[in-house]
Amino acid sequence: MDIEILETIPNENNKRDYEVEITAPEFTCLCPDKRDQPDFATITITYAPHKKLIELKSLKYYLGRYRNEEIYHEEATNRILEDLLKVLKPRYIKVVGDWNIRGGIKTVVKVEYQKNER
Amino acid sequence: MDIEILETIPNENNKRDYEVEITAPEFTCLCPDKRDQPDFATITITYAPHKKLIELKSLKYYLGRYRNEEIYHEEATNRILEDLLKVLKPRYIKVVGDWNIRGGIKTVVKVEYQKNER
Amino acid sequence: MDIEILETIPNENNKRDYEVEITAPEFTCLCPDKRDQPDFATITITYAPHKKLIELKSLKYYLGRYRNEEIYHEEATNRILEDLLKVLKPRYIKVVGDWNIRGGIKTVVKVEYQKNER
Amino acid sequence: MDIEILETIPNENNKRDYEVEITAPEFTCLCPDKRDQPDFATITITYAPHKKLIELKSLKYYLGRYRNEEIYHEEATNRILEDLLKVLKPRYIKVVGDWNIRGGIKTVVKVEYQKNER
Amino acid sequence: MDIEILETIPNENNKRDYEVEITAPEFTCLCPDKRDQPDFATITITYAPHKKLIELKSLKYYLGRYRNEEIYHEEATNRILEDLLKVLKPRYIKVVGDWNIRGGIKTVVKVEYQKNER
Amino acid sequence: MDIEILETIPNENNKRDYEVEITAPEFTCLCPDKRDQPDFATITITYAPHKKLIELKSLKYYLGRYRNEEIYHEEATNRILEDLLKVLKPRYIKVVGDWNIRGGIKTVVKVEYQKNER
Amino acid sequence: MDIEILETIPNENNKRDYEVEITAPEFTCLCPDKRDQPDFATITITYAPHKKLIELKSLKYYLGRYRNEEIYHEEATNRILEDLLKVLKPRYIKVVGDWNIRGGIKTVVKVEYQKNER
Amino acid sequence: MDIEILETIPNENNKRDYEVEITAPEFTCLCPDKRDQPDFATITITYAPHKKLIELKSLKYYLGRYRNEEIYHEEATNRILEDLLKVLKPRYIKVVGDWNIRGGIKTVVKVEYQKNER
Amino acid sequence: MDIEILETIPNENNKRDYEVEITAPEFTCLCPDKRDQPDFATITITYAPHKKLIELKSLKYYLGRYRNEEIYHEEATNRILEDLLKVLKPRYIKVVGDWNIRGGIKTVVKVEYQKNER
């Protein structure tokens, strides 16, 4: 995934340690195992911004890039966290991938990063 | 935003450290980026009053002032906190802006202030 | 408000520090500012009884006394706490007043008392 | 309200008598009586298209035009029906305005048009 | 109940046979049998206006008049219908009183009037 | 079941054909087959009164009489209808017994009576 | 499926044309196509009894017999209707099979029988 | 869209006029107007089968084919109906496309076909 | 209440400190004050078993014994805890009695026991 598509805007209120929660209920990618069958998830990103805020339209395009990519649930959730970590360098970030039921089984993956000095 | 519109009433029960939670589901402003398209949010203000309580009708007029102003989600939520902080000098205050979905993405901004000696 | 209307029954299980939660969804009083217009709230009382339990029918009559009294949201919630504190002398008590929407704004007031030695 | 802002697209499936239901939960206008205080509603438009479909972005701009206009609940709901009737000439149309609570009272207005020969 | 308190406004759209539904969730009166104990209900009024619309603030004051009156569930629901019938002369009107649970039993009363020639 | 316990009050509004719906969520009786094990149901009575209204407290006592009686779901629902039919002589009456799950199976019984000339 | 397992009890109230609705949320069988993978459904049976009522425990055992049988959604729903039709000879019967999601797709099958002379 | 991907199985119960309702909450296609931005919908297909039942896995693949196709809401809903009509020749069929909110506006499209002699 | 009716089974997994939560929504007893009027509650028992598990059918019979006993809300909830404490000697136990609304007031009683060395 090319992270250059992710744009940021300066956080004018960076003296306060506040929180932004973004929910994207229309995430879709392809399952590596099952002949390109699609998977669907709601991705929730919660972060405490430091110097930068994510620009929402660029985040939408970034998440849209997974549409035709083959990737596992656990891997996709971790990669979204890693990419945002590089771009935003936030005080805190959590990514939750809440994946639709497959074969009668539902999966939720939760990944979290906590900056040491916070 | 002119904060003089915000009126207060004395907190007769200021010996107790109690909490007031105010929910305003009809907040609207304009998006700076998209040719004056409107944004909608539910603003929730939770505070532990010290000497002053916010007068509710004046709060309604204050929030109504954002109706034709261009402002980002993060900025609006932070500014409401700063304005109420100046006027109320509360023991604690949190402002949550829960913004309606745009481009398939929903955003919630949470800003908090905790008086040191509380 | 005359607190003599509040009756108690002995707490036979006072060796255990347990909790009673009472919800009264039919509370109504009058608004001091708006020409006697009625206000409506759900009052929730949570307490850890010591020697006494509140008798429920007397509590109903006590809350019914606010029906034609002019009182602010914050004041009513605090007064119910103070009155029950005097009558029950509980280990802990919290009163939450969840007031109906007025002018597009909803208010919840939470007051708490914690006995030191608990 | 200038209806020229409403654009249409041809209904390629006009041999079938089918139905389109559009829900706009972010409608806001001003109350004529109360010193320009805002009103909020969810507008639901259900129509059976004949030759034309409403173009959704133009409908959004049309509804956005009410933002700073003073108008009663009943009048706004009827006017939206009349304007769409002129522009779309549908086989059937219903407009429902579901207005937020004011003074403890909620109002829903339902207006319907049925072409005779349907 | 004095019906002169009920005000009307002209129905500018009286050529269409449309519907207005008004929900008042804060209705309260007194029970005739039980030593002035209060009863609570949600009153829903649905009508097809002819020449007149009910003015909402006056309806609020009218319903508020029941606050300290002793009246049965069935009687109150019927009386609201009769009073609005006299004042509005609508094409159709239905009044539903949805009364809070008493003694483990909940009651809903539905009264309807249909003008013959509609 | 002794129906003399059921009291009525005169229907002052008997010129209108209106409806009263009574829900009793605390109905319990005993199962004939299973060594006196209790059954639980919500009983809903909908009727169009003619000359008489059911007095609610007497209905509560009547329903309470089933508490220690052995009776099948279908029989209990039918008997409540028959008893109210005798006492109220209504224009219409429906009794619905919504019985709690037993052995992974839930049962609802609906019995209706429609006066011919209505 | 052997229908002799289904027992009946006489309908003592067969002069009234009433309705019994039975919901069995714990139905499971095996999918013919997918290597004996289990399917799960909620089966709802609504019938107007004539001379006979279904005995509920025997119905539970009957439905339990599908547990290790391979059968399609449409076939299972139709067969339950046919079997109950033979045993109960009701005035009316409907069987709804509400099957759990498989491959991102949910299926509901509704089969109905209406006796002519009803 | 190539309809040969749609497979059928014989309807063994075709003497009964019954109904099958299929819900596919994971439908996605591309918006023709907005630079290939994705649209999301829940597609609900209700049909009364005649000689043929739709095979569910093939329906899943058929719906998956829209993933990277540019198509309007109204057109996609109508085309699914036309394709199933050709393949199934059912007694009745309805297709409902319930599309996710875009620009603060939600759209539902309902198309129906009723065989004459049904 | 005779606790000998309560049977236990050995806890085969007693090396792990795990939790069992039992919900009984069909609890009923009689109110001491109001001429034998019934009270209804949902009883929730949460416990961390030590050597013994409660046998569920015997618990059902034990709770059924309250059916015709006069007892206060607080007393019944405490007594269930005491009886289970004697029989199970668990590492932890909590009993919550969630009582149905009476006179417009709802009551929940929560009693907890924590073994010291846990």
Add this chain to the structure above:
Amino acid sequence: MDIEILETIPNENNKRDYEVEITAPEFTCLCPDKRDQPDFATITITYAPHKKLIELKSLKYYLGRYRNEEIYHEEATNRILEDLLKVLKPRYIKVVGDWNIRGGIKTVVKVEYQKNER
């Protein structure tokens, strides 16, 4: 239960201590006491993976193996934890069995394992 059916895939992100939550709402087994009557549950597995992730299809087959096995609620929940512990050696794991109501009583069993050095 043969645990060799459980397959794993390597956890590529094992430097982060993250969480996977798997919900299987279609678990069924047989009750040891009641003549092979089926029990139904929702099994929720929450774990913090170390070197291995559970392969979801193999988990589905593993859970399916309980279908015709006689086992108590507490035993089944503990055994699923023990089996996954052996196969995954996770940093943390919790298994919750939420069992359907039987005899008016619902049971939830929660078992947890916490690696010391986490």
